[in-house]
Amino acid sequence: MTPQALPVALELRERFAFLPALVEEMERRVPYASALAMSSDGVNISLRDGEQQASRRDPRAGIVLTASNGTFLEEEATSETTEVAVREAAERLVARAAARRAQTAAGSKELRIEPGEALNGDFATEVMISPASLSLAQKLERYEGLRQKLRTLDPRIIQATGRFTDGVDTKLFVNRSKMVTESVARVQAFLTVFVADGAQRRYDWLSVGGTGGLERAEVSREQLEEMRDTALMLLEATPVPPGTYDVVTDPGVTGVLAHEAFGHGVETDMFLKERARGAEYVGKRVGSDLVTIIDDPTVPGAYGSYFIDDEGQRASTTTIIKDGILQRGISDLYSATQLGIARSANGRRESFERKAYARMSNTFFAAGTSTPEEVLGSLDDGLYLCRASSGMEDPKGWGIQIATHFAREYKGGKPTGTVYAPIAITGYVPDLLNDVTMVANDFELHPGGCGKGWKEYIVVADGGPHLRTRVRLG
């Protein structure tokens, strides 16, 4: 246990000391049981011209009890976390699961959930500059000062907004072989600048953050000036002529490419649902030799990092694609059990109110050997795609959609000054990955959010180096 884990761990272990015995009692009537208590705390600050708002982060505090009825998983979740209330919820759950188990026809395939390796530990993020070291008044002064710096950079700026979040997500997981707690501190700063030229409005944004303390959300004057310059530049941007282009992606766009192409596409619940073509390609080539994609919740300081997933699995690195060959998927407990594959630590929930699915953590392309300058300098006639704003997966059809804020035209390895915006990238994932011909040796991870379909939002990070490929743009 790290010193930083101690207070939270002790509080969780004391408050939920009854859970190991409760899980044991539940397992007298069902073949598998577990309990997960979750909560969040912290502060959100929102600032814009003439308006300020401070709020407590949604505590999302509650407990979810899981039981196997021998055929599938049943759960009972409640925001009432007293021992009496949790025991009542457990009784309702076990009664339901046991009754269903009794009705299951003899000879039905048994769902055999393994509790995993024994683990009894407490984990916490290392924090260098604790958000608690600043009072709310000091935070407001610091952030409003930052926003004002941005707001006053140019007379064409009509609005600058800032959202700042710091807080801690805590978790306690119990099953018959584990009792483990974690306390993950996260910070994020999100700034947007809006400029106007008559009726036309354009904007740019900056998002920084990670797990840890305020040191993960530092913003420099150079970053503010770059936002201003980009927003003003976009006043002159024109739509990109539709077509297929040689492109270089910035690390943010590279990250969304990894996330959408072989992040969602290898979530093993999608294998079980036969929704992912990747299931048929494990061990086969899906990209050029330069393509290595990793999901890793253990990256220090990354926004999507954690110590245990929401089903008690200890975090570890998963190499999804190595040198162009698909290695394996990322799993939740149920799909790994049904598929008979080794678990990875990717069973994650939006909150205690929601089911665990196979989800990403920090997903990225591994760095290569070329310098970013060499990669950009290789663009004889192409576009440099910058600032990913969203993406959508299609694991069955291996289609992909990524929106980027803008693209710079390059000819002869140099920018021409022409800028296009916005940009919609589409394509066939294997073509796109097979066309990766250069990978730079730089590396960035960007904080973000991820939904499964249109819901189940969780925090993640994605990124990688600059890379060169060929895509269809519109």
Next chain:
Amino acid sequence: MLDRIKGALGRQAGVSDWAVRRRRSRSVQLFLIGRSIESLREVETEEYDLQVFNDHPFPAGFKDHGGEQPGGDARGVASITLVPADGARLGDRVEDALTMASLVHNPPFSLPEPGAYPDVELADPKLATADGSRGAAEAFAVELWELVEREKDVRLSAAELFLTITDVELHNSRGIQIGSSGTRVLSEIVLLARGSGGNEEAEHFRQLEARRLSDLKLEQNVADAARYARDTLRARAPKTRLGPAVLTGEALVTLFEAFSFVASARAAYQKLTSVEPGQAVLGEREVKGDRLTLRSNALKPFALGSHRFDGDGVPGQNVLLIEDGVLRQRIAGQRYAQYLNIPVTGEAGATEVAAGSTPLPALLDGQGVLHVVKFSSPEVDPVTGDFGSEIRLAYEGKGDAAVPIKGGSVSGNVFDAFADARFSSDTTSLISAGFSAGGGDYFGPDAIRFASLRIAGED
């Protein structure tokens, strides 16, 4: 706990105003993979959204959104959500909120007083009890399996169903004490079609939302999803071009987010839209086709965006926002209505758009018309009006001769596109997961033909 929170607020000196909203929800959640149940969940939650206001002098140097030093007192507001575990330290939580409120500064605005609250039907009586929801979930699974069984060359990949009932009670320091009960049904359905050779497969995904189970229109949606999945199997990429495109249903409705934004008092106060009431929402553009008429209706029975009262306690209303392409009124919550000195409408309700006069088949007339029925992720930038998305399924041609299209993208600018657009006389009602305005409800033309959009595909 509500009375204890109100008691703690009453005891705390310095609280200028307060509002507390209790939300109690019960949900039954069913997850299917193929013909098996993957998981069955039941969830009960209780939360209290508390807003604490503190009036205090503006600090020296504070500027309002117009860059002026405001007169009078500043209004500080802090929001916190309390859960049952906070019950033992309510006093501390309220004190923390007051401290937060005392440190932030906003131009003053008042809370709503009690008003006349409309009766709006928001709840499916079948989901009123836990047993009712459990039974409904089981019946849904059986019906879905049967419906999919009827479809040729198609099977169920996965499905989800969330049946939630939420009771909301709002109290504030100005005397409001009101409540409402609503249900929400959310379903995801994924169908897989297999080609005649047995090797190729394609999926079609639908996320459906409604207040009543019957409004999921399960039979129609399964039939459509099955047809679209089968058509996706034989779809090809479009040719790159600039040309006419008809957007239908889900592929269409997201575009209206740009107009909801133009009509938003909040966006106007923040200077993110420059269109004023009485002005054309398309600016100086010459309008060649149908002109947009759009309402925000919070009173439509069983619409997801409908409400008796909004988050501040403003009664739900049916508001004409845009008429024949001209902005008539802004959608304005309590705070921004006062900042802009305009009538309070409360939060947005369902989006209603007036139909056009052209039947859908006529919109598809002509060579090279792309008819998009499904985008991967339709997205609109409300500030710029730019939009674009990958084509998940479209058609070229009409009727039996229609050729399925998949891949590539359609993009453009909403304001430019609506300057030359024809609306269908056929109307639809749907709730789209990708449509964030007014709860996602849309009632209006089933399709709109845009004269010229950018289509990226094969060169």
